[in-house]
Amino acid sequence: MEQAEIGLIGLGVMGSNLALNIAEKGNKIAVFNRTPEATRKFYAEAGELAGQIIPCETLEEFVAAIRPPRPIIIMIKAGDPVDQQMKLLEPYLSSGDIMIDAGNANFRDTIRRFDTLKDSPLTFIGMGVSGGEEGARHGPSIMVGGTEDSWKRVEKVLTSISAKFNGEPCVAWLGNDGAGHFVKTIHNGIEYADMQMIAEIYGILRDGLKLSAPEISKVFGRWNEGRLNSYLIEITEKVLAANDPISGKPMVDVILDAAGQKGTGKWSVIEAQNLGVAATGIEAAVAGRVLSSQKEERVAAEKIFGLPQTVAMPGTDGLSFLDDLENALLAAKIAAYAQGFAVMAAASKEYGWNLPMPTIAKIWRAGCIIRSQFLDEITSAFTKDPDVANLIVTPAFAQLVQETDGALRRVVSTAVMSGLPVPALASALSYFDTYRRGRGTANLIQAQRDFFGAHGFDRVDGVDKHHGPWGSGLNA
Template structure:
């Protein structure tokens, strides 16, 4: 497509603020789909760089001043912000608002905290404008070639902005991987949970890798195993790139790249928000939480140095009689832990949707994650079908198509967790997700003892299995029982 210089009467269909990699790639994606795109960056050199390198890919209207940028967009204006979350987003909004007309739309496409989106939407709606918080997943390539997009905000804003977003999104068998998630913060909430699941998914893949290494496989052999797993139920983007990463050689030394990368993982906050929000909602997400804590512990250099000096234990060598059978056990355990991670995430989406009156369509969230996003996986079509068949499904684990396979795989899961503990291979997500599975299905756990102790030291009361109401024992007196209500 050859760029044609816009005439003075030409107006852009949409504008993008922020010409870092994600913003510039999203602007290019829009242009590739025949939209005229207004582009602006606080530092004009970045805008100039986009036009110089990619201006022939479509129709762009660059502006050096934000006033010119706003005026170059057809009304009602749709403006996408691709700037750093937090204060920079607020500052950009404050700069835009005086220049807008009633009915204009500002969309925040960054990884903003959903609580901030709720606040911003309320304040901006009161001024007569629309504010859309949209999660965008797929990284740099997805932004350019088609991401998964999770917009929230008013239904009216989606009628205007939605068709453009659906056009540039990834597509799965013809279906756009973009759908309205609900009012105000719903879109960023769903994206937050997506990232929480991503943390858990990546961590459990890492645990599987460590077990394969522990049993004696080279990095190249591990890559072959992951490539083979990617042909079956574990088919996913993250499994695919794991096999690619494990084959990569270090350009400097020729060694396996994985062995020269420092063993400490970073994070930007969305996983932490997922766990914090789960705690506030009372939703158990221990698999996701353990993945967040695993990243934190990997970067706790002082702790790890002291532990290596003073703490003893197995060296991570995994001894098995049948290596091929053990590798198959790891595959089954990985699938089960992956299912639980998704189950916990979708439980948080369902609960959050109820708590905030968003009424999120859980099946729709699974639907738009089937392509474009980082956690896209074969499993998601099964999840979509499960929640379509039963919108009130309490847990993914309770879906018949899932529970039967978990039952078939659980012996392997237990063997893997046992072997990891025996061998000194840290497997916090394998272990936590199995504990979640067992606690969920247990007729009784240790909560009765916990509640009795709480009643003893704090008079917090307890409930009975054979009566209604709340009760208290006179622990320091005659040990009689009193009905509280």
């Protein structure tokens, strides 16, 4: 029997779709699930792709079915289950075999697993996969971290199954050990910020301009034809246009306003803080989801405080305000992407990954959740200046920020005066205002720190005197 080119463990929704994608692109694949019934069901429903699939009911059979050195994708719940599966698999593996974690893993777990195997004959790949079920089935964006040799073993298969943008595959080797999973984490952090900003604009349209869900859907549809063109804007138009088959109301109007999260957004914030990088848009988005989950507390608070009276939206019936909303969302999205890339740049230095920023932007142009029109512009900006300090100071994005800054300022101020929460939009505005101000207010903070803790400070005149005349020496 012909051996498989690659193996996959875990036939849940993502694993099944990824396996079918691999088979459809002409690659022989061996599959295994801890419950044999799931394997049988998957194989029975594979249709014309069944000839490319080798279903296995034991790990021994599964490993024997793959051509050495064996790349094996593990697509199961992140965390301890992956460690447990690796331990079960190891006794059957041979020198050069590669275990590939394709789940939403914490990059620190990936580094640990990589280090555990570095003195063994086996190796490990941490592989970020973005695009959800549809991406897994028809072409995801794939971010690979591991040794270059292990990447070369899987490059052909992964290139064949990845999304394509103008014929270019949206897959790349990004560096050693945890590089791939770190980039996927920041991708998800940007995704959190993007979704929060879109939701805040929706809130202004709904509660400020008093538009219905179908009307708001048309607004997002128009925006998707312009500079905001992106997957998230596209699906926002669709979800706002959908009706609930039970009540007949707009679907979005019957969904509880309590957002879930699985951890990657929080990890993004933690790592940004650890690296000393401001990622305020992602922080606001994570905090927004936390507050959304406190539904009962928010309802009780509204009974105590009520809601502020909404001010009149600018323009005749607020309609001219739509242009401002469009430009404000564009400005805020730029801030979120800039922050995400700044976090990755800092991590690249910290962990010695040498992350290729233009390549990351390229492989996000198709397949992934945050794919958008201006990722092409981000690719161009980083290609021209890979070591730029911040995306917003590149010529193209500096011009965009200048064009949209006024709109963001008007939208945030109007929302604040109306009591409409816009934490992520406001964070973007504050980020711009803080980043571009050469003389800030941290001099006062340094004086306070020195006063109560003798932490010292640097002087603008360069004089070698680092403490102030506080306390007993105040009048000296």
